[in-house]
Amino acid sequence: MQLPEVTRRSFLRGTLRGAGAVALVPMLAVGCAPERTAAAPRDLRVLGVAEWSLLDTIADTFVPRGGAFALGARDLDLATRIDAYLANERPEIVRGVRGALLLVEWASPLASGRLGRFSALDVDARIACIDALRTSRSATLREVFAGLKTLCLFLFYAADESWTALGYDGPLVGRRVVSP
Amino acid sequence: MIAQGAALRAPVARRTHTLVVGSGAGGAVVAHALATAGVETVVVEEGGHFLGRDMTQRDDEMLPALYRSAGQQLTRDGLVNVLQGSCYGGSTVINAADCEPTPAPVYEHWRLHHGLALDPGEIAASQARVFAMLGVRPIEAEQVNRNNALPMDGARSLGWRTGTFLHNREGCIGSGYCMIGCAYDAKKGAHLNYLPRAVEAGADVYTDVRIERIVPRSGGGFLASGFVVERGPLTPRLPFEVQAERIVLAAGAVHSPAILDASGLARDLPALGRNVSLQPQLPVAALFPDSVDVVAWRGIPQSTYCSEFDANTREHGLGGFRFEPLSVGVAQLASNLGGFGADHKALMAQLRHAAMALLLVPDAPSGHLAWTRGERGFTASIDYTPTPEWAQRLRQGLRVVADAYFEAGAREVRPASDVFEPLCGRRDLARADSFPIRSGVTRLISAHVQGSCRMGTDPRGSVVDLEHQVHGVPGLYVVDASVFPTSASTHTMIPVMTFADRAARRMLARGV
Incomplete structure (x- = not known):
């Protein structure tokens, strides 16, 4: 699964270049300390610890624990799965995801009429931030x-652990490795 | 001989009479026809070699293995997800196995407006050979699952015409994973008939090989060059060259023109990369009451259609709209359903009661392509803007699909959109007229990209002639969906194979 290419381009154009946010990348890496509910794994392949932590918070907003079924993104360590996925991706895609993380951290609160960083907000405010992106006038x-x-x-529902709650009984064939 | 890229340890330099670039519906048919006629033939395929034993029935593994850009190739504005197979057998490995010929009014349209004076008898003979090779047959009533039956029950109840597809499956057990490769080799794609028979007849096939450039040689023929690539990242591993008297490009409507462009041929072909049709489709989900177990993921994913609103005419070709139920994998479905968070989880928890369909709206060929070439090959920029007339038909179609679902008992209809509120009954149908169509809001898919190397008689408005030969470049052919002047059919495998069979026989008949 790849991040849509248009999203990559938009990230590059709109978040990294257009907003002059390239300069903020080091800040994200060293200065952003999102509220963390889980420890970052030691063997991250692409993301820095702060990036992973922010992604973990975003993933928890997209697929929270509880509700219709208990399992949430954090139960699957979805941020680490995304990190592993990104390890096989093109460099520009990885840069695009970094740009998107930056944008969510700094711009989404503004889009929802709040001050501060996404990762520092409470759960309801984070939902409002993501919802502001969804309904934004900005493409x-x-x-x-x-x-x-x-x-x-995609990566949450590609995981076997999510299927039981859906009533989906999964593949009929035994798990196999795709031959080279 | 089939050589997979990983087995190649040294640069490859080959000579052959005919090089076929691409092993999908076009390339496989041509390779088979030429090889069985005794023509020395080499086929190269950028994707990998997979058979049923390799198919894991998992979205996260098979989409990257079998699809171009792991199934995430988008138009430049992100509005349309353009799906193409990229593997041994091409899109015939990952399609819905629907066998739909080009309708007669489309041929008439091509004759009247694009100068395609094709012999109906010749086309019929080619189609008959394709049907025989694929084992085309009707889908039996007992093979129609509930996902396909429910909306058709609704449509018929409303007095609308419906049908059941012809298909190319044999021994289908109804596992439901056609779109990510049949683990049982029951779907008879080109990887199970045309290609192995071409190999039996002496053709050599190389997978994991990308051709990037073709250069005419001073003494005649061509030098095609590219790389053996690393499966997955598609990065170059080894140089690969073929000297050939004839080259048949069959790399699909996005990449065949890319190779022509990279070969410096665009200057003399002003229509190259233009006149692209995507025939976009809108995914629509319907939720039924808890008492209705749809279980859409089992059974043949697509077996029925409602054709009441087809409007195929000789003036415009394929027109109107139709809807066809289709189920996809859980992960794909999840990312297409609107919303996020707790609301999205609540939707997913109702998966057993969810039906899915595609609203297919034929378009006028209005898109165009551009490419950049990097270490991992060509990246296409697909410029495509739906016309207001197309958008109006899509909204009309959404109303119709929703009406059929409500007639069948659905309680909610959800087109793929992150902002459009679900239709919760017939009282909401009028809202379909304001369905938003814009990037980041609407999720359209295209499984039938066509055009870009349009067939015609005038080099100013087309790329290949009626023999599939590139204007002004004898010996260089294009045989895939890129040659269609307008959208050929609601499903393009049979039209491409029919054209390919005709093209190959014409090559042989001319003794070249």
């Missing part, structure tokens, strides 16, 4: 929403 913000949603939902 770039909507594409960021669509790209992160695709990443989170």
